[in-house]
Amino acid sequence: MTDQADAGRTVGATAAQMGVTIRTLHHWDAIGLVCPTERTDAGYRLYTSADLARIHRVLIYRELGVPLDEIKTVLDAPATDATSSLRRQRDELRERAARLQQMADGMDRMIEARASGILLSAEEQIEIFGEHWQPNWTAEAHERWGDTAQWAQYAERAAQRTAEDWQQIAATVDALNTDLAAAYRAGVLPGSAEANTLAERHRASIDTYFDCPPAMHLCIARTYLTTPDHTTFYNTLAPGLTPWLSAIIHANAEATMH
Template sequence: MPESADHRTVGAAADLLGVTTRTLHHWDAVGLVRPSDRTAAGYRLYTAADLARAQRVIVYRELGVPLDEIGVLLDATTGEGLATLRTQRAQLRARIDRLQQMAGAVDRMIEARQSGILLSAEEQVALFGPQWQPAWVDEARALWGDTAQWIQYAERAAGRTTDEWRQITAATDALHADLAAACRSGLRPGSPEANALAERHRDSFAPYFDCTHAMHACLARRFVTDPGYTGFYDSLAPGLTDWLHDVIAGNARVHGIDPATATWI
């Protein structure tokens, strides 16, 4: 039988359905959609009924139904087909919920990368104290926005709850109090106790980004040259900025880092 509008070859059927000939060959091999006729030369010909069945396969496939279940649906009684479709509908709804959650997470990630922190200015001051300036976040983004550390910060901040921010703030406040007390007591930089405090200070950056000893030494150099940092640390204890610089430098040496030449790695 020659090809006609009601009898199409594999290539013509594939073009009409928007699938590949390989797909139709596979469906034929697994018994899902088999061409009903052949040409005199033995080539497969798809009838209108075959094409209609193939179109139903495409619809079910788009819905995420596995091929082995599609065959059951196509040949099932009404009751059996409804049960399978209801199961598939439940699975689709669950998938939609997961995708919506993922979309929400991506939205938070986008916002975090753009803004740096998913808290309003009022929430930031309430959490971090009256000395906190929300403009610091914009300054940080302008300074480090193109770095891998900013990306880490955004990724970690995107999913953080207010309670988690409170815990981080409480731990940081406790660290600052201990640093100020150690500075006032005259604790010697390079001593085991000072090195332990330096490690706590380095670890305090972990909620934001992975801080190596070399990075920590770079930050220490910035503390003594940036008026914002100097003003903050010296407000906790006179001379704390210089003392903390020396404490971090001493700890860096213990870990094989020259604080004077350390780079941001």
């Protein structure tokens, strides 16, 4: 029995004091992790101050993610073995912390991308996409499409992209626009094999940002005729290019969907 200076505590009192359940203490007792040192004359378990100190250490290790069997090993092992085990657990925790930090950083980029649409400064955008590019376009797109699944998908992809990735995308789009203007000037007819190939390249360029099946591509092409920025942009490449581009996309989508 313990003396009054270290009067044993019952399972219920100990559970309440340490913030665990009675069932937990029974389990720890059963596996030999924390066994109450004392018993009453009637055979009831009593936890001493030393037992409470061990419970406190178990709670610390459990909070750090150390499995119960390893906690027992650490607590019962000689000092040298315990130190080695703790160092191993520390290294694993640091690795886990690093992974969690990477995930948190990724979430930050995702949040920022959902709001801004592109993780580049205005100066970087103009440098990469050219002088015709208006940095406010993404803000306008977010205001119009920010609640759509397509914008969410665009933001997810944008969050992973570097300036170099955007440069590659911009180069691909520039090459496509050059070929579109050249085909239009050459009189390529909507519905022809050459026109359909260009339409598919155009759809693929949109597919870079979010999934763009032919039906959606057709809807986007229709907006080119009513959205001043798009109309002006394509007609700047070649006067009359905008309606021709809409026409070749329409013809290709109709052929693809039927």
